[in-house]
Amino acid sequence: MMGSRGVLSIIFDLDNTLIDTAGAGRTAIQKVCELLKSSPVLESHIRDICERFLRKLLQESFDPSEEKTIDDVRIQHWYEALQETSGTDPDPALASRCYYTWKNTRLQALNLSPEVRALLEELQKNYKLLLLTNGDTQTQREKIEAVRCEGLFSLVVVGGDHPEQKPACSIFTHCFESAGVRPQDCIMVGDSLSTDIQGGINAGVRATVWINAGSKSLPQDSVTPDYTLPTVLHLNEVLAQLA
Numbered sequence: 001m002m003g004s005r006g007v008l009s010i011i012f013d014l015d016n017t018l019i020d021t022a023g024a025g026r027t028a029i030q031k032v033c034e035l036l037k038s039s040p041v042l043e044s045h046i047r048d049i050c051e052r053f054l055r056k057l058l059q060e061s062f063d064p065s066e067e068k069t070i071d072d073v074r075i076q077h078w079y080e081a082l083q084e085t086s087g088t089d090p091d092p093a094l095a096s097r098c099y100y101t102w103k104n105t106r107l108q109a110l111n112l113s114p115e116v117r118a119l120l121e122e123l124q125k126n127y128k129l130l131l132l133t134n135g136d137t138q139t140q141r142e143k144i145e146a147v148r149c150e151g152l153f154s155l156v157v158v159g160g161d162h163p164e165q166k167p168a169c170s171i172f173t174h175c176f177e178s179a180g181v182r183p184q185d186c187i188m189v190g191d192s193l194s195t196d197i198q199g200g201i202n203a204g205v206r207a208t209v210w211i212n213a214g215s216k217s218l219p220q221d222s223v224t225p226d227y228t229l230p231t232v233l234h235l236n237e238v239l240a241q242l243a
Contacts, residue, residue: 005185006242006243007127007185007186007187007206007207007239007242007243008127008128008181008185008186009127009128009129009130009179009181009185009186009187010123010127010128010129010130010186010187010189010235011130011131011132011172011175011186011187011188011189011200011205012129012130012131012132012153012189012190012232013132013133013134013166013188013189013190013191013192013195013196013211014131014133014140014143014144015133015135015143015191016191016192016211016213017189017190017191017196017211017232018112018116018120018131018147018149018232019110019111019112019116019143019147020110021106021110021143023109024105024106024107024109024110025054025106027105027106027109028101028102028103028105028106028109029050029054029102031101031102031105032050032053032098032101032102032105033046033047033050035097035098035101036049036098039094041082041085041086041094042086045085045086048085049078049081049082049085050081052080052081052084052085053077053078053081053098053102056077056080056081057074057077060073060074060077062136062160064136064137064160069138070136070138070139071099071103071138074099074103075092075095075096075099076095077099078094078095078096078098078099078102079092079095082094082095082098107142107143107146108146110143110146110147111146111147112147112148112149115233116232116233117149117152119232119233119235119236120149120152121152123235124152128154128155128179128181129152129153129154130153130154130155130156130157130175130179130186131144131149131150131153131155131156131157132157132159132166132171132172132175132188133156133157133158133159134159134165134166134195135158135159135160135165136160137158137160137161138160139160140158140159140160141158144156154179155175155178155179157171157174157175157178159171162174165195166192166195166196166199167194167195167196167198167199167202168199168202169199169202169203171199172199172200172202172203172205173203176203183203183204183205183206184204184205184206185206186205186206187200187205187206187207187208187209187238187239187242188200188203188205188207188208188209189208189209189211189232189235190209190210190211191210191211191212191213193210193218193219193222193223193225194223196208196210197210197223197225198223201223206242207226207227207238207242208225208226208227209225209226209227209228209229209235209238210225210227210228210229211229211230211231211232212228212229212230213230213231215230227241
């Protein structure tokens with residue numbers, strides 16, 4: 001049997017799998033709303049400005065070779081969001097303040113809960129733990145630093161450092177080779193069906209585990225994870241079945 005050695009390695013996604021990035025994002029937007037209330041911006045525009053920023057963030061394409069930092073790109077998102085709602089050119093300093101308020105509040109709000117940290121410390125004794133996160137290098141490294149989790153993993157791989165990100169097979173192959181494991185020795189744990197679960201399936205891992213915090217139903221035409229959990233804290237139940 002292919003997986004007869006049992007699971008040797010667990011690959012974790014970061015955002016909304018180990019840390020509540022979505023919750024930290026809501027806290028950060030709230031803080032920007034407070035900042036904008038004491039600015040010349042019309043109060044009726046504030047919600048729209050924030051929603052425009054979030055849409056730009058979602059559609060963002062970032063090319064680090066263009067001599068711009070991710071900070072420059074995201075200050076520009078706020079600048080455009082302010083510009084589009086007011087119809088006039090906003091103060092660039094306000095766009096910058098919005099961005100750094102959002103960024104710093106989000107980083108401060110992020111944390112690895114004591115329960116998740118304890119789980120990872122326990123798993124570390126029996127498994128090789130890998131962190132595989134998509135996103136811009138600077139942004140993801142800042143989050144990893146903010147939650148002080150690097151020491152819990154044998155390997156930390158950030159998509160922005162590589163030619164392709166999840167769900168591409170190449171980044172998974174990099175993980176397997178760097179950690180000295182075979183795909184069938186690993187399970188992939190993440191909240192995204194399109195990147196984590198699809199990526200794990202493409203890469204031939206032993207099993208995929210979908211972290212479905214909001215108890216969402218599986219969309220039509222979606223990939224099917226092998227296991228679904230409301231939180232990573234239930235991971236031992238899956239590992240017991242795979243032993």
